[in-house]
Amino acid sequence: MINIAFPKGRLGDKVCALFGKAGFTFDGINGGTRRLVFVNEELDVRCFLVKPFDVPVYVERGAADIGAAGKDILMERSPDVYELLDLKAGKCSMCVAAVNGFRDDMSRILRVATEFPNIARGYYAGLGRGIDVIPLRGSLELAPVLGLSDVIVDIVETGTTLRENNLAVISHIADISARLIANKSAYKFKGGRIREIMRRLEQAS
Amino acid sequence: MYIPVLTSEENSALALRELYSSCGFKFFRMTRFEEYDFYAGKKDFLASQSILTFTDINGRLMALRPDVTLSVIKHAPPGKYYYDEKVYRVPKDASSFREIAQCGVEHTGVLSGDDVREVLSLALRSLRAVSGGRNVALDVADAGEAARLIPQERRNEMLACIAARNIHGLRELGASDELVSLAEEGRGLPFGLDDPEIRYDISAVTSLAYYSGVVFKGYIEGVPDAVLSGGQYDIAGASGTGFAVYLDALEGLRND
Secondary structure (H helix, E strand, C coil), X not given: CEEEXXXXXXXXXXXXXXXXXXXXXXXXCCCCCCCCEEEEXXXXXXXXXXXXXXXXXXXXXXXXXXXXXXXXHHHHHCCCCEEEEECXXXXXXXXXXXXXXXXXXXXXXXXXXXXXXXXXXXXXXXXXXXXXXXXXXXXXXXXXXXXXXXXEEEEECCCHHHHHCCXXXXXXXXXXXXXXXXXXXXXXXCHHHHHHHHHHHHHHC | CCXXXXXXXXXXXXXXXXXXXXXXXXXCCCCCCEEHHHHHCCXXXXXXXXXXXXXXXXXXXXXXXXXXXXXXXXXXXXXEEEEEEEEEECCCCCCCCEEEEEEEEEEECCCCHHHHHHXXXXXXXXXXHHCCCCCEEEEEEEHHHHHHHCCHHHHHHXXXXXXXXXXXXXXXXXXXXXXXXXXXXXXXXXXXCCCXXXXXXXXXXXXXXXXXXEEEEEEECCCCCCCEEEEEEEECCEEEEEEEEEHHHHHHCCCC
């Protein structure tokens, strides 16, 4: 049995569709149920739906053999797992954004609102810029508008939310997409089956 | 020998000590604390960067050992040693120090290929001794070869990709075809090793700071983390090959 952790939500829907295209279908996974575990007896695979941020935890600690996680979450958590494949689903960018016309005052500490404190710290440490991280859990666009922060570090897909709130991207940190990850130990003992899943996903993506 | 009153961790340690002793390794016992300065310059070698310190009665800053290898090299003449010690580290994602039981061997000095091969086969036998009959796997790679193939300016990024078997990441970073194919397909085993439980896997290379030759990591089916780690090192002119078995990781044995 191969255990797969899928992220709940929009990225999860895309990843489920990709697995479906590769032949790994799970009855009832497309809504209409509150079940969290789905089994495909014929293929001997089981999947479960968890919060996107938790996928690497399930995989790193071996509760799941493989999983699909956004590169943003892998960068933030640095789990000790294998990153086997770029699934090319859910493409977006990790960016720094600020109110239109923003000028960085280098004599002050930069206040950065973000859901990704480690990514923000790493990025600005690389620039040698001192920052004050303001951890938030969503609606980040509000922070610079209200003067809570100078900039935000966040995921940008189309940029519509930024534009509608008078914000703009000022620098690009990394390209983001969903990745297939695997528990290192599981890869040693179930490697043949995991590589078969990789091959089928590669053909489907 | 299995002693019912001992915990599974203590029984595992006992089984390993019997194994190492029967292979002609001498018991090495740590009796003193090390001075903090001893570790300060060698932090890259340590698995965790944090060191637990205290001030001794003479005012010197001392350290509770985060590692045994460095002490063996410092205190014992070249030879074959095994140990059963506690080390003090901050595990990944933890916010405080933990006492971790470690059992392992060090063969120090100038070693022949046969000597290194003996340590590798002892690593495999260690895995079998504590696996409780489960499948085991020993990943082997060559840190010297990896160092030659990784360009200096992208070293940390490429090492992170190698540890994660991230082939697409290596390609994006501009890794050579030779490095990509080594990561993707591996190659034959060194030292004439030939055993289905030993495989070449480049992800065994996690640091190039002190490891100069073969490096290896051991896994037991059902345990999510590596339970054994070691390699051929060269630290401040002292060379050798050794490994440690993380007895605490064995608690992770899952019942599927």
